Amino acid sequence: MREIGRDDLPGELSVFPLPGAMLLPGGHLPLNVFEPRYVALVEDALVGTRLFGMIQPHEHEPSPEKAEAARASSLVPPPLYRVGCAGRLSSFTERQDGTFSIVLTGICRFRLHHELEQRHGYRRLAVDYAPFLSDLSPQPPSFDRDALLDALRRYFQTRGFEARWDAVEQMDDETLITTLSMICPLPPAEKQALLEAPTPADRAGILRALLEMAGHEPEADGPVHLA
Structure with missing residues:
Protein backbone atom coordinates (compact mmCIF):
# COMPACT_ATOMS: atom_id res chain seq x y z
CA MET A 1 0.00 0.00 0.00
CA SER A 137 4.20 10.40 11.03
CA PRO A 138 3.86 8.64 14.40
CA GLN A 139 6.70 8.68 16.91
CA PRO A 140 7.63 5.68 19.09
CA PRO A 141 5.48 5.87 22.24
CA SER A 142 6.95 5.95 25.73
CA PHE A 143 4.88 4.07 28.34
CA ASP A 144 5.10 1.39 31.01
CA ARG A 145 4.77 -1.72 28.83
CA ASP A 146 5.06 -4.19 31.72
CA ALA A 147 2.29 -2.46 33.68
CA LEU A 148 0.00 -2.46 30.63
CA LEU A 149 0.58 -6.17 30.02
CA ASP A 150 -0.01 -6.96 33.70
CA ALA A 151 -3.34 -5.12 33.54
CA LEU A 152 -4.20 -6.99 30.34
CA ARG A 153 -3.44 -10.38 31.91
CA ARG A 154 -5.63 -9.64 34.91
CA TYR A 155 -8.42 -8.40 32.64
CA PHE A 156 -8.29 -11.50 30.44
CA GLN A 157 -8.09 -13.84 33.43
CA THR A 158 -11.09 -12.19 35.09
CA ARG A 159 -13.15 -12.27 31.89
CA GLY A 160 -12.11 -15.76 30.81
CA PHE A 161 -10.57 -14.58 27.54
CA GLU A 162 -7.77 -16.37 25.71
CA ALA A 163 -4.54 -14.97 24.27
CA ARG A 164 -1.34 -16.17 22.67
CA TRP A 165 0.90 -14.35 25.08
CA ASP A 166 4.08 -15.17 23.18
CA ALA A 167 2.69 -13.35 20.14
CA VAL A 168 1.43 -10.45 22.26
CA GLU A 169 4.83 -9.96 23.87
CA GLN A 170 6.52 -9.89 20.46
CA MET A 171 4.43 -6.93 19.23
CA ASP A 172 6.24 -3.62 19.00
CA ASP A 173 4.95 -0.89 21.31
CA GLU A 174 2.81 0.96 18.76
CA THR A 175 1.23 -2.24 17.40
CA LEU A 176 0.52 -3.42 20.94
CA ILE A 177 -1.31 -0.24 21.94
CA THR A 178 -3.25 -0.06 18.68
CA THR A 179 -4.24 -3.73 18.64
CA LEU A 180 -5.34 -3.83 22.28
CA SER A 181 -7.32 -0.60 21.96
CA MET A 182 -9.19 -1.92 18.93
CA ILE A 183 -9.80 -5.51 20.02
CA CYS A 184 -10.67 -5.26 23.72
CA PRO A 185 -14.48 -5.36 24.12
CA LEU A 186 -14.89 -2.05 25.94
CA PRO A 187 -18.07 0.08 25.86
CA PRO A 188 -18.40 2.60 22.98
CA ALA A 189 -17.73 5.64 25.18
CA GLU A 190 -14.49 4.08 26.42
CA LYS A 191 -13.51 3.16 22.87
CA GLN A 192 -14.10 6.79 21.94
CA ALA A 193 -11.84 7.97 24.74
CA LEU A 194 -9.07 5.76 23.37
CA LEU A 195 -9.63 7.09 19.86
CA GLU A 196 -9.46 10.71 20.99
CA ALA A 197 -6.32 10.28 23.13
CA PRO A 198 -3.80 12.88 21.89
CA THR A 199 -0.87 10.46 21.50
CA PRO A 200 -0.24 6.69 21.58
CA ALA A 201 1.42 7.13 24.97
CA ASP A 202 -1.71 8.85 26.30
CA ARG A 203 -3.76 6.03 24.77
CA ALA A 204 -1.64 3.46 26.59
CA GLY A 205 -2.29 5.20 29.91
CA ILE A 206 -6.05 5.38 29.31
CA LEU A 207 -6.14 1.75 28.17
CA ARG A 208 -4.27 0.56 31.24
CA ALA A 209 -6.69 2.43 33.54
CA LEU A 210 -9.72 1.02 31.70
CA LEU A 211 -8.38 -2.54 31.84
CA GLU A 212 -7.61 -2.23 35.55
CA MET A 213 -11.13 -0.99 36.29
CA ALA A 214 -12.87 -3.52 34.04
CA GLY A 215 -10.78 -6.39 35.38
CA HIS A 216 -12.51 -6.15 38.75
CA GLU A 217 -16.02 -6.77 37.38
CA PRO A 218 -16.57 -10.06 35.51
CA GLU A 219 -19.11 -9.96 32.72
CA ALA A 220 -20.56 -12.55 30.37
CA ASP A 221 -18.85 -11.24 27.25
CA GLY A 222 -18.32 -13.55 24.32
CA PRO A 223 -14.93 -15.23 23.84
CA VAL A 224 -12.09 -12.99 22.75
CA HIS A 225 -8.96 -14.37 21.12
CA LEU A 226 -5.96 -12.07 20.99
CA ALA A 227 -3.20 -12.67 18.45
Whole structure:
Protein backbone atom coordinates (compact mmCIF):
# COMPACT_ATOMS: atom_id res chain seq x y z
CA MET A 1 0.00 0.00 0.00
CA ARG A 2 1.49 3.33 -1.02
CA GLU A 3 2.06 5.95 1.64
CA ILE A 4 -0.76 8.45 2.04
CA GLY A 5 0.08 12.07 2.77
CA ARG A 6 -1.86 15.12 3.87
CA ASP A 7 -2.80 16.09 0.31
CA ASP A 8 -4.37 12.67 -0.26
CA LEU A 9 -6.91 13.08 2.54
CA PRO A 10 -10.35 14.07 1.19
CA GLY A 11 -12.25 16.88 2.85
CA GLU A 12 -15.50 15.04 2.11
CA LEU A 13 -15.51 11.51 3.48
CA SER A 14 -17.96 8.64 3.23
CA VAL A 15 -18.41 6.94 6.60
CA PHE A 16 -19.47 3.62 8.07
CA PRO A 17 -21.04 4.36 11.50
CA LEU A 18 -20.72 1.32 13.72
CA PRO A 19 -20.88 1.29 17.55
CA GLY A 20 -17.97 -0.41 19.26
CA ALA A 21 -15.95 -0.77 16.03
CA MET A 22 -12.94 1.51 16.37
CA LEU A 23 -10.27 2.13 13.76
CA LEU A 24 -6.95 3.66 14.77
CA PRO A 25 -4.09 4.93 12.59
CA GLY A 26 -1.96 1.93 11.67
CA GLY A 27 -4.62 -0.53 12.78
CA HIS A 28 -6.34 -3.13 10.62
CA LEU A 29 -10.09 -3.54 11.00
CA PRO A 30 -11.82 -6.55 9.36
CA LEU A 31 -15.43 -5.89 8.39
CA ASN A 32 -18.20 -8.08 7.04
CA VAL A 33 -20.20 -5.81 4.72
CA PHE A 34 -23.66 -7.01 3.74
CA GLU A 35 -26.11 -4.13 4.21
CA PRO A 36 -26.94 -2.70 0.73
CA ARG A 37 -25.94 0.90 1.52
CA TYR A 38 -22.53 -0.17 2.84
CA VAL A 39 -22.03 -2.56 -0.05
CA ALA A 40 -22.56 0.55 -2.20
CA LEU A 41 -20.03 2.45 -0.07
CA VAL A 42 -17.40 -0.25 -0.64
CA GLU A 43 -18.14 -0.38 -4.37
CA ASP A 44 -17.78 3.41 -4.62
CA ALA A 45 -14.53 3.32 -2.63
CA LEU A 46 -13.08 0.65 -4.92
CA VAL A 47 -13.56 2.82 -8.01
CA GLY A 48 -12.34 5.94 -6.19
CA THR A 49 -9.64 6.60 -3.62
CA ARG A 50 -10.36 3.48 -1.53
CA LEU A 51 -10.65 5.82 1.45
CA PHE A 52 -13.59 6.01 3.83
CA GLY A 53 -14.09 6.60 7.53
CA MET A 54 -15.20 4.73 10.62
CA ILE A 55 -17.11 6.69 13.27
CA GLN A 56 -19.32 5.66 16.16
CA PRO A 57 -22.96 6.67 16.56
CA HIS A 58 -23.37 8.64 19.77
CA GLU A 59 -24.86 6.53 22.54
CA HIS A 60 -26.38 9.38 24.55
CA GLU A 61 -30.14 9.38 24.79
CA PRO A 62 -31.73 11.88 22.41
CA SER A 63 -33.99 14.64 23.60
CA PRO A 64 -37.71 13.76 23.78
CA GLU A 65 -38.32 15.83 20.65
CA LYS A 66 -35.60 14.01 18.68
CA ALA A 67 -36.71 10.64 20.01
CA GLU A 68 -40.25 11.35 18.82
CA ALA A 69 -38.95 12.41 15.42
CA ALA A 70 -36.91 9.22 15.16
CA ARG A 71 -39.98 7.13 15.98
CA ALA A 72 -41.96 8.99 13.36
CA SER A 73 -39.41 8.44 10.63
CA SER A 74 -36.87 5.65 10.20
CA LEU A 75 -34.95 8.07 7.97
CA VAL A 76 -33.65 10.08 10.94
CA PRO A 77 -30.01 8.96 11.39
CA PRO A 78 -28.51 8.73 14.87
CA PRO A 79 -26.10 11.49 15.96
CA LEU A 80 -22.38 10.78 15.62
CA TYR A 81 -19.38 11.31 17.83
CA ARG A 82 -17.24 14.22 16.67
CA VAL A 83 -14.05 12.23 16.01
CA GLY A 84 -13.52 9.25 13.72
CA CYS A 85 -10.70 7.74 11.67
CA ALA A 86 -10.17 7.60 7.92
CA GLY A 87 -8.88 4.33 6.53
CA ARG A 88 -7.87 2.76 3.26
CA LEU A 89 -9.57 -0.34 1.93
CA SER A 90 -6.43 -2.48 1.90
CA SER A 91 -7.93 -5.86 0.98
CA PHE A 92 -11.31 -7.23 0.00
CA THR A 93 -13.12 -10.36 -1.08
CA GLU A 94 -16.38 -10.07 -3.00
CA ARG A 95 -18.74 -12.97 -2.43
CA GLN A 96 -21.07 -14.47 -5.01
CA ASP A 97 -24.04 -12.74 -3.39
CA GLY A 98 -22.42 -9.32 -3.86
CA THR A 99 -21.45 -8.80 -0.21
CA PHE A 100 -17.87 -8.12 0.90
CA SER A 101 -15.29 -9.18 3.43
CA ILE A 102 -12.82 -6.32 3.74
CA VAL A 103 -9.92 -5.00 5.80
CA LEU A 104 -9.69 -1.26 6.47
CA THR A 105 -6.27 0.11 7.43
CA GLY A 106 -6.30 3.24 9.58
CA ILE A 107 -4.61 6.36 8.17
CA CYS A 108 -5.56 9.52 10.10
CA ARG A 109 -8.21 10.63 12.54
CA PHE A 110 -10.61 13.42 11.67
CA ARG A 111 -13.00 15.81 13.35
CA LEU A 112 -16.54 16.03 12.01
CA HIS A 113 -17.31 19.51 10.68
CA HIS A 114 -20.80 18.95 9.31
CA GLU A 115 -22.85 16.28 7.63
CA LEU A 116 -23.40 16.23 3.86
CA GLU A 117 -26.16 14.83 1.69
CA GLN A 118 -26.24 11.05 1.71
CA ARG A 119 -25.11 9.08 -1.33
CA HIS A 120 -26.63 5.68 -2.19
CA GLY A 121 -28.01 5.55 1.36
CA TYR A 122 -24.71 5.95 3.23
CA ARG A 123 -23.62 8.99 5.20
CA ARG A 124 -21.01 11.52 4.14
CA LEU A 125 -19.21 14.13 6.23
CA ALA A 126 -17.18 17.27 5.76
CA VAL A 127 -14.15 16.63 7.96
CA ASP A 128 -11.03 18.32 9.31
CA TYR A 129 -7.77 16.38 9.78
CA ALA A 130 -5.70 19.31 11.09
CA PRO A 131 -5.81 18.34 14.81
CA PHE A 132 -4.50 14.85 14.00
CA LEU A 133 -1.87 15.24 11.26
CA SER A 134 0.73 13.73 13.59
CA ASP A 135 -1.02 10.41 12.85
CA LEU A 136 0.72 10.47 9.45
CA SER A 137 4.20 10.40 11.03
CA PRO A 138 3.86 8.64 14.40
CA GLN A 139 6.70 8.68 16.91
CA PRO A 140 7.63 5.68 19.09
CA PRO A 141 5.48 5.87 22.24
CA SER A 142 6.95 5.95 25.73
CA PHE A 143 4.88 4.07 28.34
CA ASP A 144 5.10 1.39 31.01
CA ARG A 145 4.77 -1.72 28.83
CA ASP A 146 5.06 -4.19 31.72
CA ALA A 147 2.29 -2.46 33.68
CA LEU A 148 0.00 -2.46 30.63
CA LEU A 149 0.58 -6.17 30.02
CA ASP A 150 -0.01 -6.96 33.70
CA ALA A 151 -3.34 -5.12 33.54
CA LEU A 152 -4.20 -6.99 30.34
CA ARG A 153 -3.44 -10.38 31.91
CA ARG A 154 -5.63 -9.64 34.91
CA TYR A 155 -8.42 -8.40 32.64
CA PHE A 156 -8.29 -11.50 30.44
CA GLN A 157 -8.09 -13.84 33.43
CA THR A 158 -11.09 -12.19 35.09
CA ARG A 159 -13.15 -12.27 31.89
CA GLY A 160 -12.11 -15.76 30.81
CA PHE A 161 -10.57 -14.58 27.54
CA GLU A 162 -7.77 -16.37 25.71
CA ALA A 163 -4.54 -14.97 24.27
CA ARG A 164 -1.34 -16.17 22.67
CA TRP A 165 0.90 -14.35 25.08
CA ASP A 166 4.08 -15.17 23.18
CA ALA A 167 2.69 -13.35 20.14
CA VAL A 168 1.43 -10.45 22.26
CA GLU A 169 4.83 -9.96 23.87
CA GLN A 170 6.52 -9.89 20.46
CA MET A 171 4.43 -6.93 19.23
CA ASP A 172 6.24 -3.62 19.00
CA ASP A 173 4.95 -0.89 21.31
CA GLU A 174 2.81 0.96 18.76
CA THR A 175 1.23 -2.24 17.40
CA LEU A 176 0.52 -3.42 20.94
CA ILE A 177 -1.31 -0.24 21.94
CA THR A 178 -3.25 -0.06 18.68
CA THR A 179 -4.24 -3.73 18.64
CA LEU A 180 -5.34 -3.83 22.28
CA SER A 181 -7.32 -0.60 21.96
CA MET A 182 -9.19 -1.92 18.93
CA ILE A 183 -9.80 -5.51 20.02
CA CYS A 184 -10.67 -5.26 23.72
CA PRO A 185 -14.48 -5.36 24.12
CA LEU A 186 -14.89 -2.05 25.94
CA PRO A 187 -18.07 0.08 25.86
CA PRO A 188 -18.40 2.60 22.98
CA ALA A 189 -17.73 5.64 25.18
CA GLU A 190 -14.49 4.08 26.42
CA LYS A 191 -13.51 3.16 22.87
CA GLN A 192 -14.10 6.79 21.94
CA ALA A 193 -11.84 7.97 24.74
CA LEU A 194 -9.07 5.76 23.37
CA LEU A 195 -9.63 7.09 19.86
CA GLU A 196 -9.46 10.71 20.99
CA ALA A 197 -6.32 10.28 23.13
CA PRO A 198 -3.80 12.88 21.89
CA THR A 199 -0.87 10.46 21.50
CA PRO A 200 -0.24 6.69 21.58
CA ALA A 201 1.42 7.13 24.97
CA ASP A 202 -1.71 8.85 26.30
CA ARG A 203 -3.76 6.03 24.77
CA ALA A 204 -1.64 3.46 26.59
CA GLY A 205 -2.29 5.20 29.91
CA ILE A 206 -6.05 5.38 29.31
CA LEU A 207 -6.14 1.75 28.17
CA ARG A 208 -4.27 0.56 31.24
CA ALA A 209 -6.69 2.43 33.54
CA LEU A 210 -9.72 1.02 31.70
CA LEU A 211 -8.38 -2.54 31.84
CA GLU A 212 -7.61 -2.23 35.55
CA MET A 213 -11.13 -0.99 36.29
CA ALA A 214 -12.87 -3.52 34.04
CA GLY A 215 -10.78 -6.39 35.38
CA HIS A 216 -12.51 -6.15 38.75
CA GLU A 217 -16.02 -6.77 37.38
CA PRO A 218 -16.57 -10.06 35.51
CA GLU A 219 -19.11 -9.96 32.72
CA ALA A 220 -20.56 -12.55 30.37
CA ASP A 221 -18.85 -11.24 27.25
CA GLY A 222 -18.32 -13.55 24.32
CA PRO A 223 -14.93 -15.23 23.84
CA VAL A 224 -12.09 -12.99 22.75
CA HIS A 225 -8.96 -14.37 21.12
CA LEU A 226 -5.96 -12.07 20.99
CA ALA A 227 -3.20 -12.67 18.45
